[in-house]
Amino acid sequence: MDDIDRLFREYHLPIVRYLWRRLGDRDLAEEFAQETFVRALRHLPLANERAWLFAVATNLVRDEARRTSRQRHHLSLLRDELTATAAEVQEPEATSLERMQEQAFARRAVETLAEKDRMALLLREEGLDYHEIASALGLSVGSVGTTLSRARRRLVEIHETMVRARDARGGADVA
Amino acid sequence: MSHNENDHVDDVLRVQWTPDGHVGEGSLHTWLDDAFDAHEAARIMAHVVECAVCTAAVAEARGLMAGSSRIVRALDDLPAQVIPTGTPPSRVMPRDGAAPRLRTVVWWKRSVWQAAAMVLIAGGATAVWVRGTNGRVLATATADRVISDQAQVAGEAETINEETQRARVSERRVDAVTPRVAERAPAGTAATTTAATTAATTTADAAEKAASKASVSPAPTPTPRATVAGAVPAAAASVASAEPATEALKRSMSDALAGRGAGGSASTGADANAAPIMTARMGARSAYTAEARASDCMALLPDAGATNQQLPTQLRGTPIGTRAPGMLVVHDWPTRGAETSLILKQKGPDVLQGSADSPDEELTLRLQFPSRSAITGLPQVTITTRSANRTVTVTVQSAVCKYPMP
Numbered sequence: 001m002d003d004i005d006r007l008f009r010e011y012h013l014p015i016v017r018y019l020w021r022r023l024g025d026r027d028l029a030e031e032f033a034q035e036t037f038v039r040a041l042r043h044l045p046l047a048n049e050r051a052w053l054f055a056v057a058t059n060l061v062r063d064e065a066r067r068t069s070r071q072r073h074h075l076s077l078l079r080d081e082l083t084a085t086a087a088e089v090q091e092p093e094a095t096s097l098e099r100m101q102e103q104a105f106a107r108r109a110v111e112t113l114a115e116k117d118r119m120a121l122l123l124r125e126e127g128l129d130y131h132e133i134a135s136a137l138g139l140s141v142g143s144v145g146t147t148l149s150r151a152r153r154r155l156v157e158i159h160e161t162m163v164r165a166r167d168a169r170g171g172a173d174v175a
Numbered sequence: 176m177s178h179n180e181n182d183h184v185d186d187v188l189r190v191q192w193t194p195d196g197h198v199g200e201g202s203l204h205t206w207l208d209d210a211f212d213a214h215e216a217a218r219i220m221a222h223v224v225e226c227a228v229c230t231a232a233v234a235e236a237r238g239l240m241a242g243s244s245r246i247v248r249a250l251d252d253l254p255a256q257v258i259p260t261g262t263p264p265s266r267v268m269p270r271d272g273a274a275p276r277l278r279t280v281v282w283w284k285r286s287v288w289q290a291a292a293m294v295l296i297a298g299g300a301t302a303v304w305v306r307g308t309n310g311r312v313l314a315t316a317t318a319d320r321v322i323s324d325q326a327q328v329a330g331e332a333e334t335i336n337e338e339t340q341r342a343r344v345s346e347r348r349v350d351a352v353t354p355r356v357a358e359r360a361p362a363g364t365a366a367t368t369t370a371a372t373t374a375a376t377t378t379a380d381a382a383e384k385a386a387s388k389a390s391v392s393p394a395p396t397p398t399p400r401a402t403v404a405g406a407v408p409a410a411a412a413s414v415a416s417a418e419p420a421t422e423a424l425k426r427s428m429s430d431a432l433a434g435r436g437a438g439g440s441a442s443t444g445a446d447a448n449a450a451p452i453m454t455a456r457m458g459a460r461s462a463y464t465a466e467a468r469a470s471d472c473m474a475l476l477p478d479a480g481a482t483n484q485q486l487p488t489q490l491r492g493t494p495i496g497t498r499a500p501g502m503l504v505v506h507d508w509p510t511r512g513a514e515t516s517l518i519l520k521q522k523g524p525d526v527l528q529g530s531a532d533s534p535d536e537e538l539t540l541r542l543q544f545p546s547r548s549a550i551t552g553l554p555q556v557t558i559t560t561r562s563a564n565r566t567v568t569v570t571v572q573s574a575v576c577k578y579p580m581p
Binding site for chain 2: 017020107
């Protein structure tokens with residue numbers, strides 16, 4: 001009981017965040033996080049608990065990725081959400097729209113990454129070290145740096161492309 | 176940059192060199208992520224100091240790391256009111272498993288009843304006034320209108336209450352997926368009390384669906400620890416006993432929305448190389464913080480180009496809040512280990528007091544907000560940090576409020 005308490009308190013937040021970033025669905029992220037801890041309960045004690053937990057969460061995501069229809073559904077919801085909530089938010093409209101657009105760009109950019117690159121990047125953002133990332137993704141430790149560098153470069157480049165395209169559209173609109 | 180990096184098959188990280196004698200990009204990222212041992216790190220350091228190509232590559236890699244980190248964190252930055260806002264302190268799960276405090280009436284529910292009371296008072300006053308001036312007929316008509324308005328407001332209140340109840344039941348359905356985890360929350364007798372109370376308010380429908388979900392779970396069903404009245408279904412007991420963990424979940428999600436952990440090990444590794452983070456922290460508990468919402472103040476996140484190599488000259492702070500006394504704390508300022516002085520400038524009302532110290536370890540900037548009304552206008556803040564011969568500044572876009580623990 002103490003172990004699962006500690007695991008839950010220590011890793012629930014980063015795992016939910018990791019899953020949320022990956023899936024873009026809060027409810028699904030919570031559900032997967034819960035499932036991760038249920039599985040942990042069955043396997044206690046864990047040798048390398050952080051790597052184990054994130055590996056289980058990653059596997060759940062992979063299983064989910066096979067059901068891509070749900071992702072498509074989410075993206076359509078997100079698009080609708082961006083439109084629908086624009087008029088409801090309390091903050092100044094321009095700021096809110098900017099933030100929503102930024103989030104949409106980030107989501108699209110992350111989604112364009114290869115699955116392995118995306119997972120490695122999100123795991124790293126959660127503070128996992130190279131050995132833990134390698135363990136969670138089934139990679140060699142030596143390839144993690146290459147994977148991360150590729151993921152970071154591609155993510156930034158894609159994002160910049162989107163921003164430039166938006167700015168170009170904005171300039172054209174003004175003209 | 177060309178590469179000739181081969182994946183290792185062992186667990187030892189070694190520097191990979193390109194054919195033209197430079198450090199491979201993957202190795203640079205590994206180095207910047209502090210994943211090499213001391214020997215390998217020293218090899219890279221020795222080379223980078225001497226090699227202009229690799230120095231530029233390191234700068235680029237730092238920019239990519241900061242930029243990608245910012246993009247990933249933008250995934251957490253949801254617009255206001257799309258998701259539940261942060262948990263007010265009165266609903267935060269107490270430490271050490273102590274009994275949760277009673278929930279306070281949230282502002283939007285309270286405001287409905289306040290509106291109803293206002294209608295009654297205004298109506299009554301109008302009736303008295305009319306009775307004294309224009310006669311009884313007009314007064315009666317006004318009173319009827321007041322009663323009608325009161326009924327309408329009360330009806331709206333009931334509707335909101337029903338929706339709230341449904342929302343709570345919906346939350347419990349989700350939380351009931353893993354009753355085993357929830358049961359193990361160190362609630363003790365508090366959990367028992369909460370369980371009984373909550374179970375009584377959980378609908379039979381929610382209990383059935385929770386039981387259905389629980390039975391789907393591959394985990395063996397444990398014996399509920401919570402003491403619940405026998406008439407309550409077992410699934411309802413699980414749902415009810417999950418309440419403390421539910422509060423923790425909500426709090427966790429609130430932190431997750433902020434994109435960073437609340438002091439845990441969640442983001443320490445990544446943050447080491449990420450661009451600086453500014454966090455707005457509210458002051459001591461007050462009536463305001465009890466009703467604060469995430470949209471009232473936001474975390475200050477650095478701009479994509481804000482790296483040590485790209486030095487913009489401005490730090491822009493969006494208004495942090497209009498009523499909040501408190502403190503703005505800057506962590507991981509990018510001049511640790513350097514002799515640092517700081518100049519704080521501000522446009523707009525002169526209400527901020529800035530100071531910075533601890534140059535040896537980590538520069539922490541604290542901006543005190545002396546009063547609630549004083550920060551109404553915080554259109555722009557410029558902070559310039561001078562370290563040796565260079566100037567380091569960070570551009571900030573938005574902010575996230577973190578609630579103080581009770």
